[in-house]
Amino acid sequence: MEEKETKKFNIKLLITVIISLVVITTILAFLQRLVEPKYMDNSGEGSLIEEYYDNIEDHQIIIVGDCEVYENLVPPVLWEDYGYTSYIRGSAQQLIWQSYYLLEETYKYENPDVVIFNVLSMQYNEPQKEAYNRMTLDGMKWSSSKVGAIKASMMEDEQMIDYVFPILRYHSRITELKKDDITYFFDKPTVADNGYYMQVGIVPADYVPEGKPLGDYTFGDNAYYYLDAIREICEEHGSKLILVKAPSLYPKWHDEWDAQMVDYAAKYNLDYINFLEHTDEIGLDYNVDTYDAGLHLNVYGAEKLTRYLGEYLKENTDLEDLRSNEAVAEEYNQKLLEYRERLAKKEEERDAGK
Amino acid sequence: MLFTSYSFLFFLILLFVIYYVFPSKAQWVILLIASLIFYALNSPVYLIFIGITILTTYGAGILLDNSFVKEKAYIKEHKETLSKEEKKAYKRANKTKRRWLFWSCLIFNFGILAVTKYTNFGISNINGIMKMFHSGTELQFVDLIIPLGISFYTFQSMGYLIDVSRDSVKAQRNIGKLALFVLFFPQLVQGPISRYGDLSTSLYEAHPFDINKFMRGIERIIWGFFKKLVIADRILPAVNTLKDSYETMDGFYVVLLGLFYALELYADFTGGIDITIGIAEALGIKVKENFIRPYFSKCIKEYWRRWHISLGAYFTEYLFYPVSVCKPMLDISKVARKILGEKIGKKVPVYLSTIIVWLITGIWHGAAWNFVVWGLGNCFFIMLSEELDPVYIWVKKKFKINESKYYYRAFQIIRTFILMCSLRMFDLYRNVPVTFKMLGTTVYKWNIASVLREGIWNLGLTGVDYVILIIGTIILFSVSMMSRRENMRDIIAKKGYVLRGVVYGVLFVCIILFGAYGIGYDASQFIYNQF
Numbered sequence: 081m082e083e084k085e086t087k088k089f090n091i092k093l094l095i096t097v098i099i100s101l102v103v104i105t106t107i108l109a110f111l112q113r114l115v116e117p118k119y120m121d122n123s124g125e126g127s128l129i130e131e132y133y134d135n136i137e138d139h140q141i142i143i144v145g146d147c148e149v150y151e152n153l154v155p156p157v158l159w160e161d162y163g164y165t166s167y168i169r170g171s172a173q174q175l176i177w178q179s180y181y182l183l184e185e186t187y188k189y190e191n192p193d194v195v196i197f198n199v200l201s202m203q204y205n206e207p208q209k210e211a212y213n214r215m216t217l218d219g220m221k222w223s224s225s226k227v228g229a230i231k232a233s234m235m236e237d238e239q240m241i242d243y244v245f246p247i248l249r250y251h252s253r254i255t256e257l258k259k260d261d262i263t264y265f266f267d268k269p270t271v272a273d274n275g276y277y278m279q280v281g282i283v284p285a286d287y288v289p290e291g292k293p294l295g296d297y298t299f300g301d302n303a304y305y306y307l308d309a310i311r312e313i314c315e316e317h318g319s320k321l322i323l324v325k326a327p328s329l330y331p332k333w334h335d336e337w338d339a340q341m342v343d344y345a346a347k348y349n350l351d352y353i354n355f356l357e358h359t360d361e362i363g364l365d366y367n368v369d370t371y372d373a374g375l376h377l378n379v380y381g382a383e384k385l386t387r388y389l390g391e392y393l394k395e396n397t398d399l400e401d402l403r404s405n406e407a408v409a410e411e412y413n414q415k416l417l418e419y420r421e422r423l424a425k426k427e428e429e430r431d432a433g434k
Numbered sequence: 435m436l437f438t439s440y441s442f443l444f445f446l447i448l449l450f451v452i453y454y455v456f457p458s459k460a461q462w463v464i465l466l467i468a469s470l471i472f473y474a475l476n477s478p479v480y481l482i483f484i485g486i487t488i489l490t491t492y493g494a495g496i497l498l499d500n501s502f503v504k505e506k507a508y509i510k511e512h513k514e515t516l517s518k519e520e521k522k523a524y525k526r527a528n529k530t531k532r533r534w535l536f537w538s539c540l541i542f543n544f545g546i547l548a549v550t551k552y553t554n555f556g557i558s559n560i561n562g563i564m565k566m567f568h569s570g571t572e573l574q575f576v577d578l579i580i581p582l583g584i585s586f587y588t589f590q591s592m593g594y595l596i597d598v599s600r601d602s603v604k605a606q607r608n609i610g611k612l613a614l615f616v617l618f619f620p621q622l623v624q625g626p627i628s629r630y631g632d633l634s635t636s637l638y639e640a641h642p643f644d645i646n647k648f649m650r651g652i653e654r655i656i657w658g659f660f661k662k663l664v665i666a667d668r669i670l671p672a673v674n675t676l677k678d679s680y681e682t683m684d685g686f687y688v689v690l691l692g693l694f695y696a697l698e699l700y701a702d703f704t705g706g707i708d709i710t711i712g713i714a715e716a717l718g719i720k721v722k723e724n725f726i727r728p729y730f731s732k733c734i735k736e737y738w739r740r741w742h743i744s745l746g747a748y749f750t751e752y753l754f755y756p757v758s759v760c761k762p763m764l765d766i767s768k769v770a771r772k773i774l775g776e777k778i779g780k781k782v783p784v785y786l787s788t789i790i791v792w793l794i795t796g797i798w799h800g801a802a803w804n805f806v807v808w809g810l811g812n813c814f815f816i817m818l819s820e821e822l823d824p825v826y827i828w829v830k831k832k833f834k835i836n837e838s839k840y841y842y843r844a845f846q847i848i849r850t851f852i853l854m855c856s857l858r859m860f861d862l863y864r865n866v867p868v869t870f871k872m873l874g875t876t877v878y879k880w881n882i883a884s885v886l887r888e889g890i891w892n893l894g895l896t897g898v899d900y901v902i903l904i905i906g907t908i909i910l911f912s913v914s915m916m917s918r919r920e921n922m923r924d925i926i927a928k929k930g931y932v933l934r935g936v937v938y939g940v941l942f943v944c945i946i947l948f949g950a951y952g953i954g955y956d957a958s959q960f961i962y963n964q965f
Contacts (some may be wrong), residue, residue, distance in 0.1 A: 108943065
């Protein structure tokens with residue numbers, strides 16, 4: 081009898097434990113969503129990676145890299161002027177191994193004809209900053225690529241479990257929640273146009289600091305390892321890889337770095353365009369085409385650069401102009417319209433001094 | 435591997451699964467392996483030190499035990515033939531051999547502790563003396579490793595040896611089991627210091643899975659983590675700022691430091707012990723309590739019966755009593771009675787033993803004069819309180835103070851708390867003169883208004899931190915108040931499963947949400963891990 085009671089008691093406790101675990105997990109999942117950064121205010125770059133999953137399709141061009149791609153190249157313009165479909169998989173200070181894993185992941189969904197990689201991140205041979213890691217990696221869907229990207233990116237004080245359960249990383253935000261955290265709890269609007277993050281400000285590049293001289297200009301082994309990996313995965317999937325260096329005036333792109341990229345491209349028969357050497361042809365005016373004194377282009381500069389790139393692609397690749405394809409045109413014309421509306425809205429806000 | 439690290443939590447979950455999946459006869463072996471892994475993960479080199487302690491303690495224990503067995507058997511066998519004198523002589527000879535063995539092992543192991551922990555303290559004192567005599571030479575400090583938890587495991591294993599030497603416990607003949615007693619990981623790094631007789635039975639016996647016991651352990655672990663992560667580690671930046679900025683933060687800042695440190699130390703140490711006891715409980719093992727609401731003590735003597743109970747009990751049992759009745763002390767007692775009279779003379783050995791105990795307690799806590807003064811400070815107040823007892827009685831009688839009244843008990847509790855906070859300052863400031871100076875500023879520097887208005891915002895805590903700390907402290911205080919007659923977990927358990935689930939669920943969510951852990955917080959080890 082007593083044994084029976086104990087058993088009953090145990091079962092009751094077991095049920096309590098199970099229910100408690102379910103309730104706690106639900107509450108923690110809710111809280112996790114609440115405390116995770118929504119990246120809607122001034123740090124919209126953090127939303128770029130996850131927006132890709134709402135735009136999965138067969139893009140002709142995939143562009144990977146850091147801010148030098150998502151602020152300098154405009155996919156709607158490539159469509160408008162050349163009929164090319166493209167998407168930028170870029171994020172703030174996106175390191176080369178993150179670009180590789182994002183590309184690896186992209187190949188799971190689609191097979192682009194051309195892959196464009198901006199080489200600025202070759203300068204980093206090891207993880208740099210946890211905050212930037214999170215902006216890139218949090219947005220990725222779980223897959224072996226995300227695990228690989230996390231492992232390759234973690235700083236000394238980071239742990240994988242913080243990525244698995246972001247509440248462990250962001251729990252302290254509970255005391256600093258903002259309106260955005262509630263507003264965008266369930267859903268949030270897109271901040272980019274096929275990965276392009278628009279900037280309409282105009283800040284002339286009056287002064288460009290001299291780059292600091294380095295002791296050793298040789299790119300690191302790790303950086304080369306992932307550059308090789310990017311090249312190989314492109315070869316494997318039959319994509320043409322084009323290496324580019326955006327026309328940002330700062331951080332300084334050293335001649336020694338450029339020479340290494342020229343050599344690498346020559347060695348593997350790749351295209352490499354250093355846009356810094358073509359600023360006149362592009363038509364860039366650093367008095368009006370940059371929003372932060374030469375670090376990044378604003379939308380006006382980015383459109384110019386994109387058109388230059390479009391011309392290059394037209395002359396050097398077999399990409400098809402899809403503007404006559406009704407289904408694609410319908411979708412991309414809508415995207416173009418949204419892009420124009422966003423531009424008009426942002427200009428209006430800028431002019432209103434917001 | 436810190437208790438608060440993710441790796442420790444994984445380790446623990448894995449252990450719980452393996453521990454209850456394998457046949458219960460193998461549980462002690464699983465625990466031993468787990469303890470070895472836990473210790474080796476901190477540093478494999480440490481295993482050499484603890485291994486030496488285990489081997490020497492095991493060997494000495496067996497030899498001592500064999501000696502007792504042999505002696506008893508011999509006397510029993512020759513009961514008829516041996517004279518009383520011969521029996522005495524035989525026993526004496528055996529005792530002498532045992533003493534040699536016992537003291538060799540004891541000195542050897544405490545020697546390791548002394549060398550690893552106190553060599554540099556000795557060197558700094560020698561250098562200080564040489565400097566006083568204007569000697570040009572200076573000894574170099576040595577870079578010695580201090581094995582994790584050495585104070586705890588040395589004390590615990592030597593406690594076992596003393597018990598065996600007294601023939602009050604039988605020596606453990608299975609070296610693996612003795613190793614487990616010394617290495618048992620939950621209590622290895624911060625205690626409590628268990629006695630072999632108290633721990634061994636439940637440590638070695640089989641424990642079939644019992645969800646009631648298991649969940650009770652988990653509840654205690656959750657409570658421990660709440661104290662450590664939500665309270666202790668959150669207030670830590672303020673404590674560090676206050677003690678490090680002693681040149682500018684004086685007067686009421688010192689008072690604030692006393693209060694903050696009291697909270698941090700309590701939440702940290704009792705939180706750690708809650709985790710320790712909780713883990714043991716979830717494994718079916720009974721570890722003795724180490725705290726009984728110490729901040730409700732009415733005098734320092736009582737405080738030390740309720741704070742770090744296992745250490746106090748250890749010193750009482752293995753140091754105070756033996757020293758009080760040792761031959762030299764009895765001789766001193768005789769002389770003192772002759773010279774100072776019966777009344778004062780009989781107190782001399784007691785007070786001398788007390789001083790020795792507190793001196794060693796101080797040094798045990800840290801290799802610095804701060805801790806020596808801290809220990810002797812405790813001793814001074816305990817003895818002063820004893821001596822002033824007649825005065826207290828007179829005052830109470832004269833002013834008709836009723837000791838059982840609430841206000842008087844509150845006065846006693848607050849007085850003891852203030853005294854303990856003041857003494858703990860020696861634990862905080864960099865040296866003894868600075869500590870006295872800082873304590874002095876609480877008397878003459880009246881900056882309470884500016885500290886409360888502006889100062890508290892410069893301590894590394896935000897308004898939200900203060901709110902969390904205030905709520906956390908209220909919870910701590912309420913739990914202490916409610917636990918006066920019955921254990922809080924028992925009270926909650928009686929209220930039914932729903933409330934039980936809600937209470938621990940909320941605590942768990944609070945730890946996740948309000949705990950000071952992860953990037954942005956310093957991974958702070960438990961304060962008592964350092965001893």
